[in-house]
Amino acid sequence: MIFVTVGTEQYPFNRLMSWVEVLLETQLIEEEVVVQYGSSNAVLPSGAKVYRFIKEEQFQELIQQARIVIAHCGEGTLLLLDSLDKPYILVPRSQRFGEHVDEHQVELALALSQINVPIAWSPGDLVRFIENPRQVSIADVSTATAIALCNSLQSRFGQTFPELSIGVSK
Structure with missing residues (x-):
C-alpha cells in the first residue's frame, strides 16, 4: 500500500493529487493507495x-502499513x-x-536532494521512486556532507544553524 499525505496545511496541494490521479489512471501505480x-x-x-x-492513531497505523x-x-x-x-x-x-x-519547501527539497533524499519534482519521479524505493536517513549523512549542507544554508539565508551542526566539527 502507498500512503499519500499532504498534512493539515491550509493550502491545497492539488498538483500532488493530480499526479497521483494520473498514475492511477494510467496504471503506473497498481497497488492500493490511501x-x-x-x-x-x-x-x-x-x-x-x-x-x-485522519486522526493521529489512524495516521500512525497507515504509515506502519504502507510500503x-x-x-x-x-x-x-x-x-x-x-x-x-x-x-518515503x-x-x-x-x-x-x-x-x-x-518557497521554503522547494529550498529544503533542493538541499535534501543533494544528500540523496528522494524528492519528486514530477510524476515521473514518483514512478521511479515507487518502483525502486530507497531507504535513506538524514542521520546517515556523512560529516563532510553535513558541513557542506550547513554552509550552503548559511550562505543562502545569511544566518547560522547551530542545531544542524551539533556533533559536526570541521
Whole structure:
C-alpha cells in the first residue's frame, strides 16, 4: 500500500493529487493507495481511498502499513518520516502554485536532494521512486556532507544553524 499525505496545511496541494490521479489512471501505480488530502479541492484521485483528515492513531497505523509514504516536504514531516524505518518520497509545496506561503519547501527539497533524499519534482519521479524505493536517513549523512549542507544554508539565508551542526566539527 502507498500512503499519500499532504498534512493539515491550509493550502491545497492539488498538483500532488493530480499526479497521483494520473498514475492511477494510467496504471503506473497498481497497488492500493490511501490519500489524506487536507485542503486539496480540485482532483481527488479516483481509485484511491481518500480522507480529508485522519486522526493521529489512524495516521500512525497507515504509515506502519504502507510500503512507501509520499508526503509534502515540510520539516516536521521530514523528521517524522526519517525517524521511521520506512521508505518515503517528498514532494515540495510551492508558492508559485499557490501551495504554500513561500518557497521554503522547494529550498529544503533542493538541499535534501543533494544528500540523496528522494524528492519528486514530477510524476515521473514518483514512478521511479515507487518502483525502486530507497531507504535513506538524514542521520546517515556523512560529516563532510553535513558541513557542506550547513554552509550552503548559511550562505543562502545569511544566518547560522547551530542545531544542524551539533556533533559536526570541521
